[in-house]
Amino acid sequence: MKVSVNAMLLVALLALPSALSAQFCDTDCVNVCNSSSDCGNQCTLSCDTSSSCGAYGVCNPDPDGDGVITDNCPYTYNPSQADCDGDGIGDACDPDNGTWSLVGSLNLCDIVGRTHVGYVDVQAHYEGLYHDTSSCGSPDKWIGYTVPGTSCYGFITVSTCCDNTYGGTNCLYHLNQNTCHT
Numbered sequence: 001m002k003v004s005v006n007a008m009l010l011v012a013l014l015a016l017p018s019a020l021s022a023q024f025c026d027t028d029c030v031n032v033c034n035s036s037s038d039c040g041n042q043c044t045l046s047c048d049t050s051s052s053c054g055a056y057g058v059c060n061p062d063p064d065g066d067g068v069i070t071d072n073c074p075y076t077y078n079p080s081q082a083d084c085d086g087d088g089i090g091d092a093c094d095p096d097n098g099t100w101s102l103v104g105s106l107n108l109c110d111i112v113g114r115t116h117v118g119y120v121d122v123q124a125h126y127e128g129l130y131h132d133t134s135s136c137g138s139p140d141k142w143i144g145y146t147v148p149g150t151s152c153y154g155f156i157t158v159s160t161c162c163d164n165t166y167g168g169t170n171c172l173y174h175l176n177q178n179t180c181h182t
Contacts, residue, residue, distance in 0.1 A: 084136035098132035109180035113158035123149030144182035
């Protein structure tokens with residue numbers, strides 16, 4: 001049986017898209033999996049399957065090199081796994097070590113008044129002193145809170161809107177007089 005050159009060329013051309021597709025799909029990672037990849041990174045290594053980098057064995061099980069695989073700070077060296085506030089985030093990488101409890105009560109520390117075209121608005125800011133009740137020993141800190149403001153429409157002043165919303169005494173001491181610690 002004699003096969004013509006044209007027939008062989010046709011077979012080769014028909015196989016080309018699938019060969020190119022397989023080659024492209026094998027390297028088509030949205031997140032490139034390498035030795036420092038997080039095992040949870042999603043990565044597509046073929047046209048039909050999506051998996052995590054960990055499924056391909058390329059993740060580093062201990063990226064911070066502290067010898068702990070199930071780590072409460074996976075990218076920060078902390079072999080002791082200390083967690084003084086018990087929140088599951090290790091002391092070495094916890095941005096807020098402490099369990100905070102309000103000392104006393106929240107205090108009004110500022111009322112911001114703004115004039116707009118056709119209306120004015122006022123918004124109160126409160127803050128409180130908080131103490132760390134955990135074993136972390138973090139220093140006390142002030143934490144501020146902003147409450148939703150009130151808008152007053154028509155020919156009204158910021159001062160009148162404030163008086164009607166928060167009372168004259170509060171406005172006298174706090175309207176645009178920021179005494180907040182935060």
